[in-house]
Amino acid sequence: MFKKSLLLFAVLATGLSALAAETAAPKAAETKPTEKELVIYSARKEELIKPLLDQFTQKTGIPVKMLSDDAPKLLARIESEGAASPADVLITVDVANLSIAKDKGLFAKLNSKTLNKNVPALYRDKDSEWFGLSKRVRAVFYNKEKVKPEELSTYEDLADAKWKGNILARSSAHPYNQSLFAHIIKVHGDKYASDWAKGFVTNLARPPQGGDSDQLRAVAAGEAKLAISNSYYYGKMLTSELPEDKLVAQKVGIFFPNQKSAKGQLNGVHVNISGGAVLKTSKNAKNAQKLLEFLSSAEAQDLYASLNKEFPVLTTAKSDSVLASWGPFKEDKTLLHSWAPHSKQATLISDQVGWK
Amino acid sequence: MLRGAALLFAALCIAPLLVIATAWLIAVSPETAEAWQHVVKYLLTSYIIDTLLLGFGVAFTAVVVGVSTAWVSSRFSFFGQSILQFAMILPLAVPAYVSAYSYGWLFEYAGPLQTLLRDFTGWEKGDYYFPQFRNLGGAIIVIGFSTVPYVYLLARTAFLTQPLEWWQAASSMGSYPRHFFWRVALPAARPFVFAGGLLALMEALADIGTVSIMGVQSFGAGIYRSWFYLGEPLVAARLAAVLLIFVFLLMSVEAFNRRKQRYSAIIQNNEIKKIPLTFGKSIFAFLLCLLPVLVGFVIPILVLLRLLSYNKVFSMALLDGEYVWQTLRLGGLSGLLVAVVALVMALAERFYPKGWLRYFTALANVGYAIPGAILAVGLMLLFGWTQKYFSADSFMTATIAALLIAYVVRFVATAYQPLRSGFTRIPQEYDQASAALGKNKLVTFFRVQLPLLWLPLSVAFLVVFLDTVKELSATLILRPFDVKNLAIVAFEFASDDRHVEASPYALILIALSTVAVIILFKLYDKLKVYR
Numbered sequence A: 001m002f003k004k005s006l007l008l009f010a011v012l013a014t015g016l017s018a019l020a021a022e023t024a025a026p027k028a029a030e031t032k033p034t035e036k037e038l039v040i041y042s043a044r045k046e047e048l049i050k051p052l053l054d055q056f057t058q059k060t061g062i063p064v065k066m067l068s069d070d071a072p073k074l075l076a077r078i079e080s081e082g083a084a085s086p087a088d089v090l091i092t093v094d095v096a097n098l099s100i101a102k103d104k105g106l107f108a109k110l111n112s113k114t115l116n117k118n119v120p121a122l123y124r125d126k127d128s129e130w131f132g133l134s135k136r137v138r139a140v141f142y143n144k145e146k147v148k149p150e151e152l153s154t155y156e157d158l159a160d161a162k163w164k165g166n167i168l169a170r171s172s173a174h175p176y177n178q179s180l181f182a183h184i185i186k187v188h189g190d191k192y193a194s195d196w197a198k199g200f201v202t203n204l205a206r207p208p209q210g211g212d213s214d215q216l217r218a219v220a221a222g223e224a225k226l227a228i229s230n231s232y233y234y235g236k237m238l239t240s241e242l243p244e245d246k247l248v249a250q251k252v253g254i255f256f257p258n259q260k261s262a263k264g265q266l267n268g269v270h271v272n273i274s275g276g277a278v279l280k281t282s283k284n285a286k287n288a289q290k291l292l293e294f295l296s297s298a299e300a301q302d303l304y305a306s307l308n309k310e311f312p313v314l315t316t317a318k319s320d321s322v323l324a325s326w327g328p329f330k331e332d333k334t335l336l337h338s339w340a341p342h343s344k345q346a347t348l349i350s351d352q353v354g355w356k
Numbered sequence B: 001m002l003r004g005a006a007l008l009f010a011a012l013c014i015a016p017l018l019v020i021a022t023a024w025l026i027a028v029s030p031e032t033a034e035a036w037q038h039v040v041k042y043l044l045t046s047y048i049i050d051t052l053l054l055g056f057g058v059a060f061t062a063v064v065v066g067v068s069t070a071w072v073s074s075r076f077s078f079f080g081q082s083i084l085q086f087a088m089i090l091p092l093a094v095p096a097y098v099s100a101y102s103y104g105w106l107f108e109y110a111g112p113l114q115t116l117l118r119d120f121t122g123w124e125k126g127d128y129y130f131p132q133f134r135n136l137g138g139a140i141i142v143i144g145f146s147t148v149p150y151v152y153l154l155a156r157t158a159f160l161t162q163p164l165e166w167w168q169a170a171s172s173m174g175s176y177p178r179h180f181f182w183r184v185a186l187p188a189a190r191p192f193v194f195a196g197g198l199l200a201l202m203e204a205l206a207d208i209g210t211v212s213i214m215g216v217q218s219f220g221a222g223i224y225r226s227w228f229y230l231g232e233p234l235v236a237a238r239l240a241a242v243l244l245i246f247v248f249l250l251m252s253v254e255a256f257n258r259r260k261q262r263y264s265a266i267i268q269n270n271e272i273k274k275i276p277l278t279f280g281k282s283i284f285a286f287l288l289c290l291l292p293v294l295v296g297f298v299i300p301i302l303v304l305l306r307l308l309s310y311n312k313v314f315s316m317a318l319l320d321g322e323y324v325w326q327t328l329r330l331g332g333l334s335g336l337l338v339a340v341v342a343l344v345m346a347l348a349e350r351f352y353p354k355g356w357l358r359y360f361t362a363l364a365n366v367g368y369a370i371p372g373a374i375l376a377v378g379l380m381l382l383f384g385w386t387q388k389y390f391s392a393d394s395f396m397t398a399t400i401a402a403l404l405i406a407y408v409v410r411f412v413a414t415a416y417q418p419l420r421s422g423f424t425r426i427p428q429e430y431d432q433a434s435a436a437l438g439k440n441k442l443v444t445f446f447r448v449q450l451p452l453l454w455l456p457l458s459v460a461f462l463v464v465f466l467d468t469v470k471e472l473s474a475t476l477i478l479r480p481f482d483v484k485n486l487a488i489v490a491f492e493f494a495s496d497d498r499h500v501e502a503s504p505y506a507l508i509l510i511a512l513s514t515v516a517v518i519i520l521f522k523l524y525d526k527l528k529v530y531r
Helices: A002-030 A046-060 A071-084 A095-103 A113-118 A175-188 A190-203 A212-221 A231-238 A243-251 A285-296 A298-308 A321-325 A336-353 B002-024 B030-042 B044-075 B081-087 B096-107 B112-121 B136-161 B164-172 B177-206 B209-214 B219-229 B233-259 B279-310 B321-351 B357-369 B372-387 B401-424 B428-436 B441-470 B473-478 B486-494 B499-530
Strands: A038-042 A064-068 A089-093 A130-143 A226-230 A252-255 A270-278
Touching: A038 A046, A038 A071, A038 A285, A046 A064, A046 A285, A046 A298, A046 B486, A071 A089, A071 A095, A071 B219, A071 B372, A071 B473, A089 A095, A089 A285, A095 A130, A095 A175, A095 A270, A095 A336, A113 A285, A130 A175, A130 A212, A130 A231, A130 A285, A130 A298, A175 A190, A175 A226, A175 A270, A175 A336, A190 A336, A212 A226, A212 A231, A212 A243, A212 A252, A212 B112, A226 A231, A231 A243, A231 A252, A231 A298, A231 A321, A243 A252, A270 A285, A285 A298, A336 B030, B002 B233, B002 B321, B002 B357, B002 B372, B002 B401, B030 B044, B030 B219, B030 B233, B044 B081, B044 B136, B044 B177, B044 B219, B044 B279, B081 B279, B096 B112, B096 B136, B096 B209, B096 B279, B096 B499, B136 B177, B136 B209, B136 B279, B136 B499, B164 B177, B177 B219, B177 B233, B177 B357, B177 B401, B209 B219, B219 B233, B219 B372, B233 B357, B233 B372, B279 B499, B321 B357, B321 B401, B321 B441, B321 B486, B321 B499, B357 B401, B372 B401, B372 B473, B401 B441, B401 B473, B428 B441, B441 B486, B441 B499, B473 B486, B486 B499
Parallel strands: A038 A064, A038 A089
Antiparallel strands: A089 A270, A130 A226, A130 A252, A130 A270
């Protein structure tokens, strides 16, 4: 028995050290990126951003590696790593995340002619710290059998009693809804926004659940007449290889609200961005800036549209056939960084009116 | 030495919890104070109610199903019993968040069941009633059935190791099995059942994935929301501290409960002759034991397979062996490390049962009830502070170390339980005999205790391995580059609404875990033999 336990102990010890060595060895080399290796913390999942990064590496010879998680956790990680952080670039969705990170003083100021030229002023930080890389339109989707597009008008109208029990949306806590609501607060003020949210919640067909695609599926199945969702989910369903997804997309129509809105309402559709910034602690800032410039260039912007069905920020980017089929639309021109700070208020009001 | 090591490990486990608890002592900005007021006014009541209902609902489900099935399968023989008694613990292989998603999709309006119903009857919305699954009840079912094996395993071990003489004495007095269960077997097994129920409850309190899918406003969900969506770490930490106190109270009750029963005995040859059931009762027993297997294992897997079948473009090339290897490596490493840490703490408690140390080790076990994401961020704060005292080039998250520390804090309780009960089953007389022979503690440990402990140790390893393989939120945020296991890949697809693409990874994850679970069960069966 003694031998057996000694053996067990030996196995444990060697196993532990072998596994540790196996894990630590390659990591040790990575703690200090070489001159050219770029480290990206990304709130966008690898699947979406990988093709773009691959192309960047192919073109420039700069190797790239990335780590993905939700933006608030990545920010916590960057703060915790402090000056030693290996991260060079932060890529995230939602302008609120970018503006929070900026307020924490995590970003470097960039002086790039290319970025300033490619990214319209509306979609970049006024102090040149973050830059939008794609536009994400929060549109209204309707069941084609039950709703005629003529019945639809504005975001504001979604709180009207005529839609009672007929709207679907994901959780208010999700940044996409948080931002739309922050935008409404910025345009209308707290009082109106609170009443609007109350009406909107009453109109919900079920407690918020699932992601944007789930809302589209439910509308197609007839659980409600309308849903709010980002447009690229719909775009990807239209071009999906899964017949089930295509079927959903065929039953659902896309509507860009607030195209003919009254004075005082949002003057066009709500547009959010995905964007990027170079971190202040980056030891590879030049290449980091190169990456952002590449992502704003025509070839990358085309990919955003053709692969992800997002709208390019670059006005001269090639038009994707699916996106073009939705026709032109008017965007609300309220500066993004002017409504981003209302996100917190949006969450607070959502709690008060019981929008889960 | 031993006490020093144990204290060090315990301190390591307690430190991040202390960081969280200090939230009540730090002066907050007016903005944070306002946010806290907001939480108290609008959310706290539902957090408390949902958490209590969820926690006790889960514990109740796990205990009722776990104990009844353990009793039936340990005392009676019936059709299918030999397979079911081990199939019962398969739910351990399915992460609760996977199960939650599967059921959510299965039962929702646009899901397969309701679609079939509408296609068949021509009904539309409002023409029929269909129960909602994405709510508190759904969460209780999902987490409850995923934790049934905890109670089942502990209760079954308790029943199987109860002295045969009790059973013989009772039957010689003409007692029915039913009476024996209520008057003797269950009361004697109470500490085991309580421990299992507590584990289930803690699992429910630490959950974030399932509650967010099911829309339950538990403390876990509230902490997450305050921190990451409201941007108020201190509000989140205050909530977490309240949760910690609650868990600590529960654990004190458990400790008090256990103190009243302290026996150690080695029981040889404890083969109980199982009572054959009549046909009708046999069917009932079969269905009873089948229920948790269906709910916790078979149905979620069928749903995943259905999702997989949608995937026309799926190719095996996708299944890079790398993800499997990473999963095994991380799980193995974590299992070994946590088992060793727990062993040191259990050993210290063995040699110094009355000392101050036991309060520390008890506290160190609370980490199991803290959501992984919260723990991870607490740890990061801690690393951030300590970093100032080390060179600026190094940071914990560059290596796997940070992640392993998180696993230790989070899972040490699961490894500690089997080891401690392993120790209690080694009679104190053995230690005393060894001491009387002039052997020191080290020799006593290696020559006397360790040979009797290798089964509990393996159990500890496997339990932590399973927990690690399924862990998601701490792994996501604390991992170094290139660490990408099956859970993370599946999550990345799922979080992007690409459940069809996520399904093969979830299935492989479950397959791997199933192997570990089967080994675990074999070990448990051996464990009872020499006890």
